[in-house]
Amino acid sequence: MSAKANKITHDNCGRSGADFKSVAELKNRCILVTGGTGFVGKWITEMVCFLNAEHKLNIKLYLLARDTESFKTEVPHLAKNPCVNLIQQDVRHLSEMPKDVNYVINAAGSPDRREHASKPLSTIDTFYKGTNSILEECFRLPGLHKILHLSSNFIYGNLNSDKIKETDMGTLDSNSINATYGEIKRLTETLCAVYGNQQHLPIVVVRPFGFVGPYQKLDKPWAITSFVRDAIHGGPIKILGNEAAQRSYLYGSDLAFWLLKLLVKGKDDSVYNVGSSHCVSLKELAEKIKNIVDKKMEIVNRTSKEVYHHTSKSVPDISLITKHAHVEETFTLQEALESTIAWNKLMKR
Numbered sequence: 001m002s003a004k005a006n007k008i009t010h011d012n013c014g015r016s017g018a019d020f021k022s023v024a025e026l027k028n029r030c031i032l033v034t035g036g037t038g039f040v041g042k043w044i045t046e047m048v049c050f051l052n053a054e055h056k057l058n059i060k061l062y063l064l065a066r067d068t069e070s071f072k073t074e075v076p077h078l079a080k081n082p083c084v085n086l087i088q089q090d091v092r093h094l095s096e097m098p099k100d101v102n103y104v105i106n107a108a109g110s111p112d113r114r115e116h117a118s119k120p121l122s123t124i125d126t127f128y129k130g131t132n133s134i135l136e137e138c139f140r141l142p143g144l145h146k147i148l149h150l151s152s153n154f155i156y157g158n159l160n161s162d163k164i165k166e167t168d169m170g171t172l173d174s175n176s177i178n179a180t181y182g183e184i185k186r187l188t189e190t191l192c193a194v195y196g197n198q199q200h201l202p203i204v205v206v207r208p209f210g211f212v213g214p215y216q217k218l219d220k221p222w223a224i225t226s227f228v229r230d231a232i233h234g235g236p237i238k239i240l241g242n243e244a245a246q247r248s249y250l251y252g253s254d255l256a257f258w259l260l261k262l263l264v265k266g267k268d269d270s271v272y273n274v275g276s277s278h279c280v281s282l283k284e285l286a287e288k289i290k291n292i293v294d295k296k297m298e299i300v301n302r303t304s305k306e307v308y309h310h311t312s313k314s315v316p317d318i319s320l321i322t323k324h325a326h327v328e329e330t331f332t333l334q335e336a337l338e339s340t341i342a343w344n345k346l347m348k349r
Contacts, residue, residue, distance in 0.1 A: 005346040006077055008339060009214055009253070013050035016253035016330050020055045023257075025264045027057045029145075032101045034091050034134060035108035036063025037071040040150065040255070042215040044105065045078045047256035052083050059083060062098055064108075066090050091130035097137045103263045105148045106134050113181065114221055120180040131188040135195045146263050147203045149192050153275070153314060154182035155207065160310075163317040166207070166271045189271070196269050204266035206259070209275025209316045212336050213252025214343040223282050224249060227289045228337075232344055236298035237290055243283035243301055246313040248276040251331035251339070261325040273316035276329055288334060292341055
């Protein structure tokens with residue numbers, strides 16, 4: 001990897017993790033991350049490596065994933081860090097977790113809707129069996145303090161809320177294959193509730209919304225990755241769908257520090273939205289990216305001229321996590337986009 005690209009992520013962690021004393025309880029502790037080689041896992045690793053190097057927290061990391069070899073190739077500066085320990089294993093068939101694990105972050109499974117549509121049975125199998133396997137193994141950990149289970153904002157289904165609260169719940173058409181991801185994520189939350197209630201496991205559920213930043217693969221089927229990819233390739237930026245649809249995006253280093261804060265400050269049996277509270281329309285997002293890369297770049301709306309009777313909006317209410325974990329967004333969307341684009345250019349993506 002480029003040294004300049006590494007400096008971007010390191011400096012990002014310094015900004016997001018400025019309040020390092022708030023996670024001092026993690027000092028000399030051990031964290032295991034399932035799905036540890038993905039976007040979330042890479043950013044948690046960046047943040048932990050930063051906290052260890054700059055603030056001597058001496059946190060030990062286990063990253064569990066089916067493919068650890070690609071991690072060594074993609075991010076050698078992280079793979080070679082002495083605090084990082086890679087475990088190549090399928091989360092559905094865990095043999096045994098290391099006994100020194102104190103915290104578990106379950107980020108296993110892909111959020112890519114193309115995989116959910118093409119392999120729905122595999123999606124159900126991975127998320128249900130994986131979550132069940134993790135919770136069973138956690139029950140055997142002698143020094144366990146907290147489990148952070150990453151669910152999804154898709155569990156909210158169809159809602160007409162300005163900002164979605166954790167207590168809101170919309171409908172999902174269970175007869176549709178498109179409901180696969182949302183329904184299985186709902187089931188894994190119920191599974192966590194059962195283990196928390198009957199087995200007294202210390203579980204916190206996180207519902208992630210939209211994110212942006214380095215390590216986000218630009219071939220993913222999301223508006224923000226598509227727009228960045230289009231812009232870096234010289235345009236035009238193509239909007240597929242309703243340009244008035246509203247989303248929000250939290251920067252990767254903020255995400256990582258928020259999750260570490262929840263390990264310390266999250267209340268057992270609670271559910272927290274994690275994402276930015278600042279909404280932006282797809283049209284506005286495309287304009288922002290265009291102005292960063294090339295103000296003369298064309299933006300094309302590749303949708304039919306149909307009239308949209310409902311404008312999709314997926315923006316979280318984050319008052320609960322702000323109250324309990326005292327988190328804050330340290331990157332504006334403009335800064336997040338500038339950093340993401342700069343990093344991807346350095347990586348020649």
